Each structure stands twice: as C-alpha cells, then as structure tokens.
Amino acid sequence: METLKTQQKSLESFFGIGQHTSARLLGRFHIHPTAKVGDLANKQVLDLTAALSGMKIENDLRRQVLDDIKRLRDTGTYRGRRHAVGLPVRGQNTRSQIKTAVKLNRVDRRL
Incomplete structure (x- = not known):
C-alpha cells in the first residue's frame, strides 16, 4: 500500500473524513496530494474551508x-x-x- 500524501493525511485527521472523501475534496479543488498547507493559494484554502464547513464533521x-x-x-x-x-x-x-x-x-x- 502506498503511503498517504501530506495534504490527504491532514484532511483525514478530521473525524468523519476518510481516504475517499479526502481524495475527492483534493480533486474537486485541484490540490495536489503532496502539497503542503503553506503552499496553497488563498482561494484554495477558502474553498476548502467552505466545503468543510458545509459537511457534518467533528x-x-x-x-x-x-x-x-x-x-x-x-x-x-x-x-x-x-x-x-x-x-x-x-x-x-x-x-x-x-x-x-x-x-x-x-x-x-x-x-
């Protein structure tokens, strides 16, 4: 099994988000799985935050x-x-x- 990517692993730290949901979110906002959080553009961070706030997590x-x-x-x-x-x-x-x-x-x- 391949190791989890950086961004995907950080999304999975939320209760209720697994590998599949994490991969779908990254694909939806065109974020590379190995990208670090500091490397993301402001728009990507805002879009990702908006999507997470709409989900039932934690x-x-x-x-x-x-x-x-x-x-x-x-x-x-x-x-x-x-x-x-x-x-x-x-x-x-x-x-x-x-x-x-x-x-x-x-x-x-x-x-």
Missing part, C-alpha cells in the same frame, strides 16, 4: 452518532441492548472467540 458528527445509539437504546432494540451491555453489535461471534469475549465482557456495564 463534534456535530460525534453528537449525531451518540444520539443514534441513545435512540436505539431507548427504543429497546436488539442493537441498542448490545450497545448498552458493551457487546458486539453487528453479529460478531463471541462464543468461539474466547479472548475477544472475555475482553468485551470485562467492560463495565453501561445501562
């Missing part, structure tokens, strides 16, 4: 994820109960993989 996204989990817990769904107990939510097996099960079951119960 605290807004974290709050939305926590609200979604809280909603699942409040409605009493299977996924909500698994979140509350601290067990795997997406169907991972905990019976035959004892190391993972012991690690996950040791977590304090959050009800």
Whole structure:
C-alpha cells in the first residue's frame, strides 16, 4: 500500500473524513496530494474551508452518532441492548472467540 500524501493525511485527521472523501475534496479543488498547507493559494484554502464547513464533521458528527445509539437504546432494540451491555453489535461471534469475549465482557456495564 502506498503511503498517504501530506495534504490527504491532514484532511483525514478530521473525524468523519476518510481516504475517499479526502481524495475527492483534493480533486474537486485541484490540490495536489503532496502539497503542503503553506503552499496553497488563498482561494484554495477558502474553498476548502467552505466545503468543510458545509459537511457534518467533528463534534456535530460525534453528537449525531451518540444520539443514534441513545435512540436505539431507548427504543429497546436488539442493537441498542448490545450497545448498552458493551457487546458486539453487528453479529460478531463471541462464543468461539474466547479472548475477544472475555475482553468485551470485562467492560463495565453501561445501562
């Protein structure tokens, strides 16, 4: 796997922006992936900032994820109960993989 580029890696430091979104933003504003932040033109920085401000990232996204989990817990769904107990939510097996099960079951119960 090739190493991440400078600009792409710095965009991925935001919560909610991964490799794909970062590459699309750089391509959209014609920014070379190896360019440093100090080398960018003012217009590129302003355009990139405007695009990031229009996206749901960092605290807004974290709050939305926590609200979604809280909603699942409040409605009493299977996924909500698994979140509350601290067990795997997406169907991972905990019976035959004892190391993972012991690690996950040791977590304090959050009800």
